[in-house]
Amino acid sequence: MSEAEILVSGATGRTGGAAIDELLKMGKSVRAYIRSNDERATALKQRGVDIVIGDFTDLDDIRGAMEGIRATYFLHPIAPGILGAAAYFAQAAKEAGVTAIVNMSQISARRESASHAAQDHWVSERIFDWSGVPTTHLRPTFFADWLVYPHFAKEIWATKRIEFPFADGRHAPIATDDQGRVIAHLLAHPQGHEGKIYPLHGPLEMNHTEIAAAISDVLGAKIEYAPTSIEVFKDKMESLYKFPPFLVQHLVEVAQNYRDGIFAGTNDVVEKITGKPALSVQQFIANNRAAFV
Numbered sequence: 001m002s003e004a005e006i007l008v009s010g011a012t013g014r015t016g017g018a019a020i021d022e023l024l025k026m027g028k029s030v031r032a033y034i035r036s037n038d039e040r041a042t043a044l045k046q047r048g049v050d051i052v053i054g055d056f057t058d059l060d061d062i063r064g065a066m067e068g069i070r071a072t073y074f075l076h077p078i079a080p081g082i083l084g085a086a087a088y089f090a091q092a093a094k095e096a097g098v099t100a101i102v103n104m105s106q107i108s109a110r111r112e113s114a115s116h117a118a119q120d121h122w123v124s125e126r127i128f129d130w131s132g133v134p135t136t137h138l139r140p141t142f143f144a145d146w147l148v149y150p151h152f153a154k155e156i157w158a159t160k161r162i163e164f165p166f167a168d169g170r171h172a173p174i175a176t177d178d179q180g181r182v183i184a185h186l187l188a189h190p191q192g193h194e195g196k197i198y199p200l201h202g203p204l205e206m207n208h209t210e211i212a213a214a215i216s217d218v219l220g221a222k223i224e225y226a227p228t229s230i231e232v233f234k235d236k237m238e239s240l241y242k243f244p245p246f247l248v249q250h251l252v253e254v255a256q257n258y259r260d261g262i263f264a265g266t267n268d269v270v271e272k273i274t275g276k277p278a279l280s281v282q283q284f285i286a287n288n289r290a291a292f293v
Contacts, residue, residue, distance in 0.1 A: 004031035004050045006187050007066060009089075010075030011049070012040040014145060015104060018180020019073060019187070020049060026188055033065045056085030059092060066096035071187040075104045076124070078117045078247050086124035090131035100190035101135040102183050103128050107199055108257050109139060115253035117246065125197075134194035136186050141201050141263045144173035144284045147215065148291035151241050157292040161226040162212050165233040169258045172202040172266035173211070177287075178278045185274050193273075201266040202278045211281055218285040219292055230255045 006023060010016035011032030023030050024047060031050040034041055041051050054061030056076065066072065074089050076082040086103075093101055109121040128135040146152060147162075156162055179200060186193050206214070208225040216223045234252050237243040243251070257263065270278040279287070 003068065004029040005068065005070045007031045007033055007052075007069045007072040008183075008187075009033045009056075009073055010077075010104075011044065013075065014143075014176035015179045015183060016073065016075055018177045019183040020044070020047075020180075022181045022184035023188065024048070026184065028184075028188055031065065031069065033062070056081065056088060059088045062088050063092040063095055066092050066098055069093075069096060069098055071100040071102070071190055072098055073102045073104070073183055073187060074128075078250055079244070080246055082117075082120045082124050083127065086127045090128050090133060093133045094131055098133055100187065100194070101128055101133050102186045102190075103135050103137045104179075104183075105137050105139050105197075107139045107141045108254050108262055113253070113257075115250045115257075117250040118254065118257075129195075134190065136190065136193045136195070137197045138179070138182065139197060139199045140174050140179055141171045141199070141265070142173060142258070143179075144175045144202065144279070144281060147173070147211070147281075147285070148288045150291070153291040156215075156223060157221075160222060161224050162208055162215075163226050163228045163233075163236075164208060165228050165230040165255045166208055167227055167259045168207050168209075169261065169263065170205050170207045171258070171263040172205045173281055173284070174200050174202045174270075175279045175284045178202070178270045178274075181274045181276065182270055198269050198273075199265065199267060200269055203266065203268075203280055205264060205266045206281065214281040215285050218282050219289065 006028055008016050008020055011034050032044050033052050035055050037053050052065040076085050105121045105125055108118040111122055113119040125137050212223045212225040237248045
């Protein structure tokens with residue numbers, strides 16, 4: 001195994017991949033913990049990233065991946081199993097002498113959350129805290145990337161409408177590239193961030209009418225926000241997108257959270273940690289124009 005000091009889970013995903021990009025720019029030696037030895041693993045190897053194959057269900061696999069590691073990033077999908085995964089990850093980190101964990105949570109993580117996933121994220125935060133391994137928790141608002149996920153972007157471009165159940169709620173969309181930069185800087189320089197909870201927002205709070213206008217400006221096509229009901233959105237997630245029930249339950253509940261203002265706000269955490277401001281919606285859409293056209 002290499003002399004890597006930083007371990008990134010979810011390395012083939014959006015935030016993990018962005019974190020690795022930034023860490024390599026910083027000249028850091030990185031190990032990726034991924035589930036499959038596929039072409040994405042090969043691409044990481046070609047960039048000098050050490051690869052360990054495993055998942056969150058085997059404590060020994062996780063412990064082995066952490067050999068020699070001083071800082072690590074934990075990411076679990078919106079799916080059942082996060083509590084066991086967090087417990088295994090924290091235990092392995094403690095055994096390996098890891099001195100910093102960056103944990104990806106979510107802005108709706110609360111003890112009283114009606115979303116099973118959001119409540120589980122809150123409990124997983126507490127698991128890391130109980131472990132005694134210094135942990136920084138990240139709580140991002142809705143990702144700007146929602147707008148360019150294939151099932152949403154294709155529909156937006158085809159219909160020229162954004163059909164989300166968010167009424168006139170507001171948030172400041174945060175790009176995964178910006179989150180990746182935050183993760184990388186916290187892993188590289190964790191001192192002073194131990195035990196902190198950082199909400200992550202983009203630079204400007206907007207409602208979806210304003211977001212649609214910003215997309216229109218960049219793409220040169222009129223995009224409108226057509227708010228739908230939570231019930232209609234739930235049916236679309238189940239029948240059209242074929243989302244799993246756990247994810248559907250989460251998105252239904254956070255849609256109401258969004259309407260209630262849980263996702264609102266903005267801050268300059270990205271700039272303070274990385275030295276570079278977060279991307280605006282316009283900049284993000286310009287960088288991801290291909291998702292639409």
